[in-house]
Amino acid sequence: MSALNRKLLRELWQLRGQMASIALVVATGVMTLVTMRGGYETLVEAQAAYYRLARFPDLWVSLERAPEAVRAKLETIPDVARVETRISLAARLDLPEMEAPGLALIVSLPERGRPGLSDIVLRSGRLPAPGARDEVVVSENFATARGLVPGDSVRAIVNGRAWRLHVAGTAISPEHTYAVPPGALFPEDDRYGIFWMRQDAVGPAYDMDGAFNEALLKLAPEADTAAVMAEVDRLLEPYGGRGAYPRSDQFSHQTIQGELDQNRVMGTAIPVVFVGVAAFLLNLVLGRLVATQRTEVGVLKAFGYTDREVGRHYLRFAMVAVAVGTLAGAVLGARLGRAYVDLYGEYFHFPDLRYALSPALLLIASSVSAIAAAAGALTAVRQASRLPPAEAMRPERPARFEAGILERRGVGRSLPPAGRMILRNIERRPFRALISSIGVAFSVAILVIGMFMFDGVGFMMNLQFEVIQREDLALTFQEPVRASVSHQLERLDGVTRVELFRTAPARLRAGHREREVGLQGVPADARLRRVIASSGAVHPVPAQGVVLSERLANKLRVRPGDELEVEVLDGRRSSGSLRVAGVVDDFLGLSATMSLDALHDLAGGAPVVSGAWLSVREDRRADLYRSVKSMPAVAGVASPARMLESFRTQMAESLFVGVGFLLGFASIISVAVLYNGARIALSERSRELASLRVMGFRRGEVATLLLGEQALVTLLAIPCGWVLGYLMSFAVVTSLQTDAYRIPLVVSVRTYALAAVITLVAAAASGWIVRRRVDQLDLIAVLKTRE
């Protein structure tokens, strides 16, 4: 090995603390890139494979009813490669012990064989036998949640008649990866399932024999999607076509795509922050190294080492740190990526999901970090290679000090000498102090964005459970019951108020836009459940018309005063029109609320209700909960207080894990920035500090001088980090907003405080490490060396 490389190795070892901290920062960046971005790539590939396997369509369209012959017409549209038709309808399920009604989406399979488009992937059992009218394949998630296996049976209520269905198998489908029941916010696998049945079984039950109400289309490559959609809509107009929509509007696809996009964005943004911090640190550390090695640079050059050779020597310091970091990050990232993909696999159900680290990603990771390292090392390397050899042989001129701006303004006057020294040091190198502060501010910000999510969800849940849901008990009935049930409930001992409600699955339509929702009917004078905006303001329930969530209104492109077509999807399947009476900006999903009486009028038939909200006397609550639950007509009883409680425990757990990760991330940045800052200050000022010690200053006093600067940098960084964190949270909220919900931008004092405390602890830890070095300062050695 050449003597120069030996020098490199020895000095790397000397600087191991600093180099390790930089390598750690690089490793974290590479790890997140490899985990998240690599995970993203794996998932995207698995998604594509799944779509190929299941022949995932390009276009969907639902309609009222069209005879099977219309299919041939669809097939003649230019650019349409394949058409599949099917029947798709909602049915109620008879599920014991559920708080909300069970629902199934019945989807037809061809009379024999498999569908040409949107095939299902069997997970157990088999397809329904041709001609077997009572056989069904249920979605795997539902089967798992309900403990159903092939051979079991489920009771569905189809067109008012009970129907015992035998489970032939379980399956998954990319159309229903994320299966959310109408009107709900999240998948509720224990009460909502997809039921695949043979077309000749579904058709007669729904009066759809020889007809279809949904068509799926596969397009030719590079087809003009908009043109095909327009043609489909024109063709299906006479059959009650509801407008074709592309993949990007398909709910499951959209949701998964959102999740994947988030991974792509975070998997890029986080590494960028880390790699940026690494570049800054290399700049700091190598800049200092070259400054202390001026004469060594001079000697090398005096003996004929070229500028390039000298520059390359210093560049290698950066490259070694980065190479070690990249390697560690890649190894860790690949392991974590596997766990990460497995986690998503459980959730997405992609068949054949295996994390694979692509060489291209590794190449990107290593070249990006190498480039960042080179950029960070650039000034130092340039300085070393440009130093004229004769100049290098002279010692660096003493640092020039003068009273800085702050001091001239009188800020320092009241400070003790130690304070003034600290202030002058910062003023002499304001840029470095600023960058250090920005680095630490980033770590504060990372903590803020990590924890604000919990604030947002917590805020939402408090609003939901303490402002919106003010009932003590919420009952849902097995079957819709007559409104007179309220008299019975009022008579129960301890019940102080009863409010009835009705939830009707309905399809809202404005022009060609439509949405299935759970239309909620509540008493006009409801006090237990009200329509509440995200600001907490109460919206009155109008006597006529419907109040929509802002996002639902946006989806349908309607404003107050506009008319909506409504089709109630249960019972008599009546339809009519509804005026949008108001739009409310709320957090949760796509709600549509109207007065109970108006809903009765709309739905027609007898005024029935789906459930009731009760206020009860505190002392009777437990008894009532039990007695109401055992009533035969009651399907479920919910207590918001209990829900909130269980939610809070769950939150606390995920808070723990989430914060653990972030804590690690943020601490790596804080410690690396502050530790390196202090080490460099120590190296620059060891003579000064040793002299002070010789003059009789105590260790603590000397350490204060040194660490005061880092303390000030940290204190400055915290408020900046708060602001940065808030801005980044805003960006996160905006990008994570989905159809179903949005996280409110609420950052609690606790989050700010915790972010500050964690950063201070990291600062104290790095201060403590450097403090030990100050304690070990070898006075004689330091003073003996020539400046």
Next chain:
Amino acid sequence: MSIPVGPGQEVGSPAAPPIIEARGLTKTYGAGDVEVHALRHVDFTLAAGEFVVILGPSGSGKSTLLNILGGLDVPTAGSLRFRDLDLTGMDGDELTNYRRRHVGFVFQFYNLIPSLTARENVALVTDIATDPMSASEALELVGLEARLDHFPSQLSGGEQQRVAIARAVAKQPDILLCDEPTGALDVETGRLVLEVLDQVNRATGATTAVITHNVAIGLLGDRVVHMSSGEIVETTVNAERASAAEVHW
């Protein structure tokens, strides 16, 4: 016995051809009011193999002259030749090449690389030389064969300076330039170092120029050059070089 020679006149060693020839070397630092004339029209010749001692008060331009001769610095005006090579107007890379092939330096403060052992400090230079002696050979030459694997911090000042000399001579340079090699050493150690330099000069034939403040050391050289305020004010030729043991200061 020494023969004084008047200012401006030149006396080279008549026996050997010149290896370095400088004409009208001028070096100024800064400009305007703060202009410093470090060298003023210096003519200077080094004959192959000779041992020259440069004397002069602090600030007289000794280091400046040596740095320019060694290609570490460039003159503001004047010309400089090394054998057939015109150093005037050479760019940084060419000067580097010149240093790499022909020049060895010894500095007042040794300037060893603290993270490298004695042997490695020498190897640092032999790594890039064309026809070097081995590092241990060079260290043997300065009497440090027993300290090959010691770090600079484990060596005394004199030992460090001897390592520095070994480093400078290991590549078998044509010119050995020493800027106050004994400046940081006590008398005895200084004497030892000078002995080594003398010995190296005799053994390798490297043309040697040594800067010193110490008039007595002048006796060691073939020639003594006196500088003052950026000029060579006097050159004396010693009829015979004294050995380091004979010199007292």
